Amino acid sequence: MPNRTVPDSSVPSRDLGRKNDSVLSNAAQLTIIIVGIAVALLVIVVTATWCRRTKRVEGGTLNKTANGFGYVSKHYGPGELKKKKSKGGAHLGQSNGHGPGGGPRESEDMVVLEGCRGVDKVGDLLKASAEMLGKGSVGTTFKVAMDGGDVVVVKRVREKRNGGKEMDGFLRQIGGLRHCNIVSLRAYHNSNYELLLVYDFLPKGSLHFVLHGNRGPGRTPLDWATRLKLASGSAQGLAFLHGCNKAKLFHGNLTSSNILVDQMGSACIADIGLQQLLPAPFSSNSAYKAPELMLPSSKSPRKFTQKCDVYSFGVVLMEILTGKTAGEEGEMSLVEWVRMVVQKECSTWEVLDFELLGDKEMEEEMWALLQVGLLSVSPLPKDRPTMGMVHRMIEDIRQKGVREDGAKSILDDLTSDSSPSHSESTP
Known part of the structure; x- marks a missing residue:
């Protein structure tokens, strides 16, 4: 009898396995791609939402308070900070500039002077509940309620300023003044694009x-x-x-x-x-x-x-x-x-x-x-x-x-x- 070559059944099995592996591999890759796109979209949506929540309102008009309170002057700087409402009340937003949204970065340090509590980072001010008191030639002024319960006044200076170490030294000199008939400077943040000044809050006005x-x-x-x-x-x-x-x-x-x-x-x-x-x-x-x-x-x-x-x-x-x-x-x-x-x-x-x-x-x-x-x-x-x-x-x-x-x-x-x-x- 002529010898018949018995087909090796293992050959098609291996081919089928390789085919199935290829299909599974393609499916896994597709799944990974879809998940990656979804995650990226989620990150974009969350980021956009956060930016909208923290973005300052630029330009526009803002009338000073009826009784004229708040270190106010006449010249309005670009992108002036305005009172922003949210579930937690108003907050100091961020402006257009070098930091996130334009203002100083939240992680940047404040220079803390005698008698200041609860203000170590710029973020401590930006996240706190705030009420705009007025704005003008020098900057914008806010009443800020800190998390610990202390209330301070923050002046955000926008005009071009004398800078460098001399300015920092002068701020420390002013911050060292303590007298019962002077409003004390308690902390400040000085950068190339912005100056934040923190003062005592005096509720009886001017x-x-x-x-x-x-x-x-x-x-x-x-x-x-x-x-x-x-x-x-x-x-x-x-x-x-x-x-x-x-x-x-x-x-x-x-x-x-x-x-x-x-x-x-x-x-x-x-x-x-x-x-x-x-x-x-x-x-x-x-x-x-x-x-x-x-x-x-x-x-x-x-x-x-x-x-x-x-x-x-x-x-x-x-x-x-x-x-x-x-x-x-x-x-x-x-x-x-x-x-x-x-x-x-x-x-x-x-x-x-x-x-x-x-x-x-x-x-x-x-x-x-x-x-x-x-x-x-x-x-x-x-x-x-x-x-x-x-x-x-x-x-x-x-x-x-x-x-x-x-x-x-x-x-x-x-x-x-x-x-x-x-x-x-x-x-």
Whole structure:
């Protein structure tokens, strides 16, 4: 019988196995690809959602608060931070720039100064619940509630600034100032694209609001003793700034809006040092400017001195006495109006706030404080007293007229609900 070759059944089995393995391999690869695409899409969706949640609203309009609170000035920087609502309330968002979304990276450190708690990283501020108080020529100001319960004020500076190690050293110097009549700088973050400044929060608002806010029916008159206390505290804070070291520090933009009121009803000077941080001088209201700063000149801008602060403080004293605002562009300034009335030898009450009629027996003290104000706004810097002298004169007036009637001050009725902190009616 012819030999028949018996087919090797193992051959087709191996071929079939290889075929099945190939099919399984292709299926596995397809599955991996599909899963990878799904994961990538999920990451994209999550990232986009997060970006939308944290993205700051750029541009647009934002009216300052009705009472003008919050270190505010007039020039709005690009991409200003705005109040953003979410389930957890408002938060400090991030801007367009070098960090995520444009602001500083959340992991970047804050420089923490004496008395600051709960602020170690920039992210501690960006994630906290925040309320915008105002914005202006220097930056945007927020009231921020930290996770630990502390409330601070954060100023986000956007203007081009004097930079480098000198600026950092200056910030540390300002941050080292501690006085009962100064709003303390508690922490800061300084980078090439942004500056964050963290201050104490003072819930009773500004001197501007105390003097000029709610002038309609139902307003409680601001008595003389309270006005004199605020004048003395403001003078003491500014005198401390001028004399605390040999650096010849000055404020540079003193107005009634950046004199704040603390829980005890004492005046505290705010915004210290901002003038020196910016390359070009700024002032939101020429009514507070010393005349030597406004003289036409082809040369570089005139140098600011401590005597310029004295002039600005003299304007503040006139606000305290008259109840009138300092004046706006195109109007007769408060200084011009007071000088005109005094030169006409009118009655003292032609100058003074009508709310002071209840303290008519203190007219002599009021007239004395008016003389201090007029001396402070002398046209020539050399004729103005130092702030130390101004404070001593005010204290002399105050001590001679100390009353022991125990009358309640209007400041006792001010709360964070009635007057937000850190105001500026566009200083």
